[in-house]
Amino acid sequence: LEPLWLVGHTFAENTVGRLMERPPAVFATGASVGSVIEALREIVKQRMVTYVFVIEPAGRLVGVVAFRELVFADPNQTLDQIMLREPFSLRPQQPFVDAMREVVKRHYPVYPVCDDAGHLLGVVKGQTLFEQQAFEISAQAGSMVGVEKEERLATPWSRSFRFRHPWLLINLLTVFLAAAVVGFFESTINQLVVLATFLPVLAGQCGNLGAQSLAVTLRGMTLGELRGMSKLRLVGKEAWLGLLNGLVTGVVAGVGMYFASRGQTVADPVWLGAVTTAAMALCCALSGIAGATIPIVMRRMGADPATASGIFLSTITDISSMGVFLGLAALLLA
């Protein structure tokens, strides 16, 4: 009676096939309720049974029977008379993430796994998928800055080093780009060194603002909110929020610049303050756009939208904020 159990068969990593177990209770369509109950009486002593799976002689899954149905059935009825037909099932080659998205609204204790022809291959516990889901989502914040999903607190330091170091080298490349922008304006800073003082203000503020937009967008993807939503409207909202937030904090920074640059004679402190405010507003808007756009573009390119997104973002926010600020200041001083 038992079909070909492919449990143990090799499936790609991160697919449902890797989580499959052998189903404990499988019966033919014509089996009587009474005989099934007698058989189950022995099976439940050995294994946890949640559903009875009903198959055709060729092994195709045609129905599921819960104990609820067995309680109300007549012992002489056959399984095909009381079973739930065409039950929901997973495919072994499905990636976890896809499977999790499908089962989140169902939340059954156990899911059958079938091949494309409908043959029952195994079962996956809902709890297993649930733990995997928590594992995946909790990896997101680390993934953004170059930590691998597999890294845990107990991971040995040498392995953590190998996991994290490549991304830190890539990050180093990107911060050198930012440094090159600042280097390009060395003569401007030489004329007015207080400009250097304001670089962390611009970079730090745009960086945090962009990180807000990025996190909100990624979360929307995780919770499935982005489907059927206008991407343009989302990016527009983040741009508008960036502009507003940049204006308010830019005014504060501009006033700071006014007071910080009063002593010098190369440029009007009022104009320097205005340049600071303008740079902040403009670059915060850009950072909002970048934060919302990066994960959308990454996913469209077939990549994980979270991976290294924080590194890409800070590259953009650093270069644009310090570049625009020093560029405007250079124009003023010219």
Place this chain on the structure above:
Amino acid sequence: LEPLWLVGHTFAENTVGRLMERPPAVFATGASVGSVIEALREIVKQRMVTYVFVIEPAGRLVGVVAFRELVFADPNQTLDQIMLREPFSLRPQQPFVDAMREVVKRHYPVYPVCDDAGHLLGVVKGQTLFEQQAFEISAQAGSMVGVEKEERLATPWSRSFRFRHPWLLINLLTVFLAAAVVGFFESTINQLVVLATFLPVLAGQCGNLGAQSLAVTLRGMTLGELRGMSKLRLVGKEAWLGLLNGLVTGVVAGVGMYFASRGQTVADPVWLGAVTTAAMALCCALSGIAGATIPIVMRRMGADPATASGIFLSTITDISSMGVFLGLAALLLA
């Protein structure tokens, strides 16, 4: 027969009480299996029944019966003969997060909720807790940079602005601190303006490294790995990883500084390169320590370990990296 249903009663936000529903099937200990099955036959037409809850006359929950037990029982047996005694239950005043941690290993479809005296108050669906869990964990990356848990993609911009703006103002304060550090070394930068060029390298690299340590620690807390683990060893591991990563990237940055500062005469380019390497190694170690320590300290203070942790972290990494780098350079130039 029905006990006092406190469903609808006011419980604090984010507690189990808010998610409670009325249990569909509640019977007295002495009820016979046969009569319960007959009663259930009608109830299941109206509502989804997963477990039968068994209470004493005073309303105390004393057992749970699944349909599995009903299948194998004799119709003349009473519920107290087949029920699972002292079933697991939640408390209505429990915060979600606590409840989620307790149920993650159980993964039942439905959980009973009882008061401290054991009276059955309601039930909570596993799926409801599961969705709440996904909602909570997915909020973490945003929470780190000042996005409220409640913000969704569909949140109107005015509300998003009110949510995010206060944290951006706090962030502005912290970046002004970093600016003050740079300002303190204005005369040093005035002597050697290439130092300003390397500020984004130090700040950007330490920032990303600290964010890795922070994310790994927060994730460990979320997955419950931190319990029973030595906090000191965890911080030590992150410090060591920071030092190693900082040494490697610091050598690259040091070589960069050597070439960038060859034209000037105020300080030996070799020494400037060495200072850059030393500052990077030291500050990356500090950033690793800060990343691991911030969430631990925040939780010990009773706060959410993720909230604004990214803002606190970047304050520390910005100030320490730029301060140490410019401080060492100032000593060299003195």
